[in-house]
Each structure stands twice: as C-alpha cells, then as structure tokens.
Amino acid sequence: MDPVFLSRIQFAFLIALHFLLPAFTIGLASYIAVLEGLYLWTRREAYLRISALWIRIFAVSFGMGVVSGIMMPFQFGTNWSRYSEITAAVVAPLMGYEALMAFFLEAAFLGVLLFGRKLVPQWVHFGAAVIVAMGTLFSAFWILAANSWMHTPAGFEIVDGRFIPRDWIAVIFSPSFPYRLIHTVIAVYLTTAFTVIGVASWYLRRGRYAEEAKVMIAMGVLLASVLVPVQAFMGDQHGLNTLEHQPQKIAAIEGIWESGPGQPALLFAIPDDAREMNHAEISIPKLGSLYLTHDWNGYVKGLKDFPREDRPPAVTVFFSFRVMIGMWLVMLGLTVWAWILAARGRLYDTPLFLRVANWAIPVGYIAVTAGWITTEVGRQPYVVYGHLRTADAVTPSLTGGDVMVSLLAYIVVYAVIFGAGAYYLVRLVQRGLPEDAPHLRLDQRPARPLSAATPED
Amino acid sequence: MALDLVPIWTVILAVSVFMYVLLDGFDLGVGILFLLAPDDDARDTMMASVAPVWDGNETWLVMGGLGMFAAFPTAFSIIFPALYFPVLAMLLALMFRGVAFEFRPSARTSRRLWNRAFFGGSLVATFAQGCVLGKFVFGFEVSGRQFGGSVFDWLHPFVLAVGVGLVFGYALLGSTWLIMKTEGDLHDWARRKAKIALFGVLAFIVMVSVWTPLMHEHIAARWFSWPNLLWFSPVPAITALLALWLWRSLERGPDAAPFIAAMGLFFMCYSGLAVSLFPYIVPHKLTLWEAAGAPEGQAFLLIGTLFLIPVIFTYTGWSYWVFRGKVRGDAGYH
Ligand code: HDD
Numbered sequence: 192m193d194p195v196f197l198s199r200i201q202f203a204f205l206i207a208l209h210f211l212l213p214a215f216t217i218g219l220a221s222y223i224a225v226l227e228g229l230y231l232w233t234r235r236e237a238y239l240r241i242s243a244l245w246i247r248i249f250a251v252s253f254g255m256g257v258v259s260g261i262m263m264p265f266q267f268g269t270n271w272s273r274y275s276e277i278t279a280a281v282v283a284p285l286m287g288y289e290a291l292m293a294f295f296l297e298a299a300f301l302g303v304l305l306f307g308r309k310l311v312p313q314w315v316h317f318g319a320a321v322i323v324a325m326g327t328l329f330s331a332f333w334i335l336a337a338n339s340w341m342h343t344p345a346g347f348e349i350v351d352g353r354f355i356p357r358d359w360i361a362v363i364f365s366p367s368f369p370y371r372l373i374h375t376v377i378a379v380y381l382t383t384a385f386t387v388i389g390v391a392s393w394y395l396r397r398g399r400y401a402e403e404a405k406v407m408i409a410m411g412v413l414l415a416s417v418l419v420p421v422q423a424f425m426g427d428q429h430g431l432n433t434l435e436h437q438p439q440k441i442a443a444i445e446g447i448w449e450s451g452p453g454q455p456a457l458l459f460a461i462p463d464d465a466r467e468m469n470h471a472e473i474s475i476p477k478l479g480s481l482y483l484t485h486d487w488n489g490y491v492k493g494l495k496d497f498p499r500e501d502r503p504p505a506v507t508v509f510f511s512f513r514v515m516i517g518m519w520l521v522m523l524g525l526t527v528w529a530w531i532l533a534a535r536g537r538l539y540d541t542p543l544f545l546r547v548a549n550w551a552i553p554v555g556y557i558a559v560t561a562g563w564i565t566t567e568v569g570r571q572p573y574v575v576y577g578h579l580r581t582a583d584a585v586t587p588s589l590t591g592g593d594v595m596v597s598l599l600a601y602i603v604v605y606a607v608i609f610g611a612g613a614y615y616l617v618r619l620v621q622r623g624l625p626e627d628a629p630h631l632r633l634d635q636r637p638a639r640p641l642s643a644a645t646p647e648d
Numbered sequence: 649m650a651l652d653l654v655p656i657w658t659v660i661l662a663v664s665v666f667m668y669v670l671l672d673g674f675d676l677g678v679g680i681l682f683l684l685a686p687d688d689d690a691r692d693t694m695m696a697s698v699a700p701v702w703d704g705n706e707t708w709l710v711m712g713g714l715g716m717f718a719a720f721p722t723a724f725s726i727i728f729p730a731l732y733f734p735v736l737a738m739l740l741a742l743m744f745r746g747v748a749f750e751f752r753p754s755a756r757t758s759r760r761l762w763n764r765a766f767f768g769g770s771l772v773a774t775f776a777q778g779c780v781l782g783k784f785v786f787g788f789e790v791s792g793r794q795f796g797g798s799v800f801d802w803l804h805p806f807v808l809a810v811g812v813g814l815v816f817g818y819a820l821l822g823s824t825w826l827i828m829k830t831e832g833d834l835h836d837w838a839r840r841k842a843k844i845a846l847f848g849v850l851a852f853i854v855m856v857s858v859w860t861p862l863m864h865e866h867i868a869a870r871w872f873s874w875p876n877l878l879w880f881s882p883v884p885a886i887t888a889l890l891a892l893w894l895w896r897s898l899e900r901g902p903d904a905a906p907f908i909a910a911m912g913l914f915f916m917c918y919s920g921l922a923v924s925l926f927p928y929i930v931p932h933k934l935t936l937w938e939a940a941g942a943p944e945g946q947a948f949l950l951i952g953t954l955f956l957i958p959v960i961f962t963y964t965g966w967s968y969w970v971f972r973g974k975v976r977g978d979a980g981y982h
Pocket residue numbers: 367370371372374375376377378379381382422423424425426427429430433440515516518519522555558559560561562563564565566567569
C-alpha cells in the first residue's frame with residue numbers, strides 16, 4: 192500500500208475525531224461561563240444546576256479532546272517529517288503559541304473548574320470558567336492560523352527549499368484566516384447550541400427538569416436565531432475569498448468543468464474526474480454566478496482550466512459541501528419552527544418539535560466534519576497550497592506496512608475509546624441534573640477532588 | 649544573525665522535557681502502582697490525588713514536542729520517524745490512561761476495566777518513553793537531513809532495558825508523591841513500594857552508567873579523561889548522597905522529603921545525560937546547531953515563551969496550591 196495515501200487517511204481520521212470534541216467543548220466552555228455568570232448575577236438556582244450538569248459532560252468531552260489532541264502534533268513528526276522540516280519555521284511557532292497561550296491555561300484552570308467549587312470563592316470559580324472558555328478560543332485562533340496559512344500561504348520566502356517567515360502579521364492573518372476563524376467559531380457555537388437544545392428537549396419529552404430544560408431551549412434558540420443567518424453570510428464571504436485564492440476548490444465545490452459566464456447552481460450531480468463532466472445534473476441556470484460573483488453573468492473558471500495534476504478530487508468536495516449546506520438548512524428550519532411555536536406559546540409542549548430537536552443533536556457535528564472535508568480535500572494535491580505537494584510531505588523512511596499497522600491500531604483504539612465515551616456521555620445525560628444546587632463549602636479542607644463525572648451532591 | 653538563539657532554545661527544551669518527566673512522571677507512576685494498591689478505596693484516593701493536575705502535567709509533553717518542532721525541526725523529523733512504533737504505543741497508552749480519569753468514576757460494571765486501562769496505559773506509556781530515551785542515547789541512522797534506518801532499529805537490549813528502568817523511576821516518583829499526599833494505610837503502603845522502586849532505580853543507574861560508556865567511546869572519553877573526571881565527579885557523588893537521603897527519609901522524616909529526594913535523583917540523572925550528549929541533539933550525528941531551524945521562527949516563538957513561561961508557572965503553581973494538603977478517600981463521594 193502507498194504510505195502517502197495511508198498517512199492521509201490516518202491524519203484525516205485522527206483530526207476529524209479530534210475536532211468533534213473541540214466542536215462541542217469550545218461552545219460548551221463559553222456556555223458554562225455564561226451560566227455561572229448568570230447565577231452570580233441573578234442568584235437563580237436553576238442556572239447553577241444546569242451548569243453542574245454541563246460541567247460533568249464537559250469534563251468527559253474535554254478529557255477526550257485532550258487525549259485525542261495529544262496525537263496530533265506527533266503526527267507531523269512521525270508521518271509528515273518532510274513537511275515538518277520544510278515548514279517548521281512558519282507553522283511550528285503558531286502551534287507553539289497554541290500550547291503556551293491555550294493548553295496550559297485550559298489545563299490549570301480546568302482543575303479548579305471541575306474540582307474546585309468547594310475550595311475557592313464563587314467568583315474565582317466563575318473566573319476559572321471564563322478563563323477555560325478563553326483558552327479554548329485561543330486554541331482555535333492559533334491552530335486555525337496555522338491551518339489557514341497552509342491554505343493561503345503569505346508573509347514568507349522560500350530559501351534553500353524551506354519556508355522562512357518574513358512578516359508574522361501576514362503569516363498569522365493570512366488571507367483566509369479571518370473568514371475561517373469566524374466561520375469555524377460560529378460553527379462550534381451552533382454545534383453546542385443544537386446539542387443543548389436537543390438534550391433539553393429530551394428532558395422535556397420525559398417530563399424531567401421542566402424549569403431548567405425551558406431555560407436551556409430558550410438560550411439555545413436565541414443563540415441559533417442570531418448565528419444561523421450570520422453563518423450563511425459568513426459562509427458566502429468565506430467562499431468568495433476562496434474563489435479569489437483557491438479557484439480550483441470552488442470549481443470542484445460547484446461542479447463546474449467549463450469556464451464561462453452565467454454559471455448554473457447545481458442542486459445535484461455526480462462529478463466524474465476521469466471524464467471531466469457531471470452525471471445526473473439538476474441545476475438552476477445562472478444562480479451559481481450570482482452567488483459567486485454577485486452578478487448573473489459573472490465569469491467563473493472551471494476545472495478544465497487547471498492542469499489535471501493540480502485539481503482536487505471533485506466528487507468528495509462536491510458532496511461534502513452539500514452536506515454542510517444541508518445541515519444549515521436543518522438548523523434554519525428548526526430555528527424558524529421554534530419561533531413559530533413560541534409565537535403561539537407552544538414551544539415547550541409540542542411533542543413533534545421536541546422529538547425532532549432531540550434527533551437533530553448530530554447536525555452540528557455532521558456540518559463541521561463535512562465543512563472540513565470540503566476545505567482540506569479541496570486543497571489537494573497540495574498540503575501548502577501552491578508550494579508543497581502532499582506527496583512530497585510524507586516521511587521518506589515509512590513503508591505502507593508501517594502506516595497500515597499504525598492506522599489499524601488507531602482505528603481499534605478509537606473505536607473502543609470513542610464508543611465508551613459516547614456511552615458515558617449518554618449516561619450522564621440520563622442521570623440528569625443534581626437534586627439541589629451544589630453548595631459551597633469553604634470550610635472543608637482538605638476536600639477530596641473528585642472526578643467531575645461523579646455526583647457532588 | 650545578531651544573536652545565536654540555539655543555547656537559549658536548548659535550555660527551554662531541556663526544561664520542558666524535564667518538567668514533563670517530573671510531573672507526568674509522578675502521575676504515570678501512580679498509574680503504574682494502581683493495580684498493586686490494597687483495595688478500591690485506595691485506588692479512589694490515588695486517582696483523586698492526581699486528577700486535578702494530570703492534564704497540565706501532560707501539556708509539558710506537547711510543549712516539548714512543539715518546542716523541538718519549532719527550534720530543532722531537523723531533529724524532530726529524524727527522531728520521530730525513527731521512533732514510529734514506540735511513539736505510537738506511547739500515544740495510544742496515554743489515551744487510555746487519560747480517559748480512565750473520567751470514565752472510571754462513571755462506570756459501574758466496567759470499573760475494573762478502567763482500573764486496568766489506567767494501569768496498563770501508564771505502564772506502556774512509561775515503557776515506551778523509556779525506549780525513546782534509550783534509543784536517543786543509543787543513536788540514530790541519518791541520511792541527508794532525514795532518518796535513514798528502519799523503524800525497528802529501536803529493538804535493542806539497551807533500549808528495552810532503559811524502558812524498564814524508567815518504569816521503576818516513575819514508580820519511585822509516584823510512590824513518593826503518594827507518601828506526601830496520603831495518610832494511614834495507603835501512606836505506609838506507599839513507603840514500602842517506594843523502597844522497592846528505589847532499588848530498581850539504583851540498579852538501573854549503575855547498569856546504564858557502565859553500559860553507555862562501553863557502547864560509545866565519545867561518552868567514555870567525555871567522562872573518564874582528565875580533567876573532566878574531576879569536574880564531573882560531583883554528579884555521581886551527589887547522586888549517591890541523594891539516594892542515601894531518600895532511603896533514610898523513607899524510614900522516617902517529613903512526608904515531603906522522599907518526593908523531593910526522588911526529584912533530585914531524576915535531576916542528577918538528567919544532568920548526567922546532558923554531560924554525555926552535549927552538544928548533540930541527534931546523538932553523534934547532528935549537533936544542536938546543525939539541527940536548528942531558521943532563526944526567524946525561533947525568535948518569534950521565543951518572545952512569547954520568555955514572557956509566558958513565568959506566567960504559566962504562576963498560575964499552575966496556584967492551581968497546585970488550591971489542591972494542597974492530604975487527599976482523603978471518603979469525603980464527598982456517593
Ligand atoms: C455548523 C457548521 C457549519 C455550517 C452550518 C456551515 N458551515 Fe461552512 N464550514 C464549516 C462549518 C459550517 C467549518 C467546519 O467550520 C469549515 C471548514 C473549514 C472552515 O473554514 O470552516 C467550513 C467551510 C466552508 C467553506 C470552505 C472554505 C475554504 O475551504 O476555503 C465554505 C465555502 C463554506 N463553509 C460555506 C458555507 C455556507 C455558504 C454555509 C451556509 C449557508 C455554511 N458554510 C454553513
């Protein structure tokens with residue numbers, strides 16, 4: 192087997208599973224901070240109970256996020272050593288800042304957030320929640336800076352075959368970075384919002400925790416009402432920016448083969464890389480040009496304009512993009528429905544809505560994974576767009592057999608660990624909120640730091 | 649280039665790796681002792697003693713890895729491919745032991761499974777790290793600026809022996825940590841285990857100190873030539889004194905003394921390693937300067953590092969302080 196291909200599969204597998212957790216924990220950390228803050232402000236016990244539930248869930252998800260994250264930087268050393276040698280001066284400091292600004296911060300204050308409620312004054316506990324939330328956002332900032340630079344490299348020179356940074360502002364704020372950061376952060380907040388709504392709906396359907404569940408649904412729907420529309424706008428802006436910097440990717444996303452004005456929007460098609468055409472096309476004339484160029488007759492380049500060896504695989508990119516948009520439509524539908532029900536005063540007691548909202552928990556996770564597949568596969572065959580091909584980035588000493596063994600080992604271990612993690616998360620949800628709000632007992636020292644997944648009450 | 653940043657990056661990397669070995673060393677050590685513990689209540693206490701801090705401890709591993717990636721990328725891209733399988737084993741093992749912290753308390757029927765995962769994960773991760781260390785001393789095949797050997801080069805008795813040695817080493821850190829953090833039966837039990845671990849550690853220190861110079865002429869010459877012999881003689885002397893102090897503090901004395909002495913022992917071994925290998929980062933093939941990355945990258949990260957490391961020490965210290973004192977196994981559970 193080809194070590195390059197297997198290494199790509201391995202990387203994609205590990206990063207996609209890693210990202211499922213930040214996609215939830217970044218939003219959840221902020222949500223917990225908001226809940227703790229609201230409690231401090233209003234002294235309404237419901238907030239504290241909701242927070243206690245989500246802190247337990249956060250503990251398990253964050254733990255899984257950390258262990259799956261530890262895998263990631265080592266992948267660069269083990270499987271992508273050529274890449275590491277060539278891009279180190281640019282990419283490694285960005286990740287180094289992630290460790291210095293985010294990972295240590297999260298780790299230190301996480302202990303206090305999870306186990307310290309009884310050991311520190313309440314405002315310190317709230318502060319720890321805010322700092323953990325900031326840490327997760329710093330993580331996103333730096334890692335997306337690194338990733339965006341790989342998509343739209345800027346601010347560097349190539350000297351003796353290596354990337355040498357010349358202008359750090361240009362490196363960090365590479366052309367796609369602002370769009371990618373905003374779009375991704377909104378995405379993870381949406382993912383969390385729909386998870387919270389879904390869990391609360393499940394409680395309501397079973398008649399449990401009515402007061403708290405309503406608070407959760409209201410908060411989730413309010414957030415979604417703002418972010419769902421904004422996400423479409425930001426996605427469009429992101430796409431326009433990509434059209435400027437990575438036109439092949441957009442051509443693949445849209446399934447456009449021939450360059451020309453007045454391109455259609457394809458609702459469905461099966462792109463065929465070998466024959467350079469689409470099968471089973473269903474399209475709306477000229478709409479593609481409208482949203483890509485904001486002009487009915489705008490000119491858009493097709494894939495045939497690029498040499499075959501520079502084109503991304505169109506099928507994957509085409510479908511994953513549509514999956515993302517599809518998930519957005521589901522989110523939009525749910526949000527609008529929630530408002531209609533709320534206007535009639537029936538938001539919390541319409542069984543069908545609660546059931547659908549419950550089933551919709553995965554939408555965010557599916558959308559972010561599909562979005563990333565679009566982005567990353569659309570960058571192929573380059574790992575640093577336009578400069579370093581993926582095939583030249585891999586570790587030269589690796590054989591296909593080596594990577595096969597490691598990939599299988601990862602798959603087996605991840606199946607066990609993510610399977611168990613999902614099971615325990617569901618169980619935590621089923622166990623529900625603490626009976627009464629966790630009280631503050633400053634007098635008890637030494638208290639036993641428990642795992643946050645155990646009851647504190 | 650006005651300023652040579654290699655020495656300062658050498659110090660940062662050395663500190664990061666050492667912080668990792670000490671800090672994750674004690675919580676991996678607690679994991680290694682986990683199945684030997686007298687009962688499940690003791691295991692609750694053992695895990696509780698490290699649960700609030702393990703994540704921060706492990707972050708030093710990330711820092712060490714990324715520090716090497718940023719400052720010595722050529723070493724990074726030689727050493728990691730050479731250690732493909734030990735690193736794989738380490739990562740997967742760390743995964744099991746990390747999630748065990750969160751899964752074990754949630755588990756009802758599968759609690760014993762997560763006990764084993766915590767123990768097995770800690771043991772395998774430690775052994776794999778020992779192999780990484782052993783292979784590092786043993787040396788790498790290099791062709792051009794990339795690794796030139798096979799991924800099975802690390803299968804050598806010396807490398808495996810160092811792996812076993814590190815298991816005893818972390819067990820020593822873990823047991824002395826427990827002496828400091830626990831009371832009663834568990835505390836007494838930890839004192840007994842620490843003695844066994846100390847024997848193991850001393851045996852390995854002697855073995856490695858004899859084997860390494862026999863294997864590498866450079867290293868023999870470094871230590872046993874005149875006047876180096878004189879300059880470096882404090883290293884074995886202080887090591888011996890520390891071992892003696894550690895032994896006596898296991899018999900009686902303040903509860904924190906064994907842990908401090910064990911850290912001292914690690915520090916001396918680490919210094920000995922530095923004496924043997926300096927100025928190489930890929931031993932006997934590439935020096936720190938030859939493996940260094942572009943100064944532009946080093947400089948940019950350095951600014952943040954110099955500023956942030958003190959901040960990190962401060963808040964990490966604070967979080968240890970919040971959880972200071974003895975851990976009890978009974979309060980607040982159920
Ligand atoms: C909740 C998740 C979510 C939702 C509802 C959407 N997206 Fe998205 N999208 C992402 C989550 C995401 C992402 C996972 O965050 C990506 C992957 C990389 C990135 O920058 O963001 C992404 C990438 C991404 C890209 C690729 C950019 C590139 O690689 O250069 C485009 C063009 C869009 N999105 C456009 C949209 C549009 C027009 C949407 C709605 C109408 C939309 N996205 C909804």
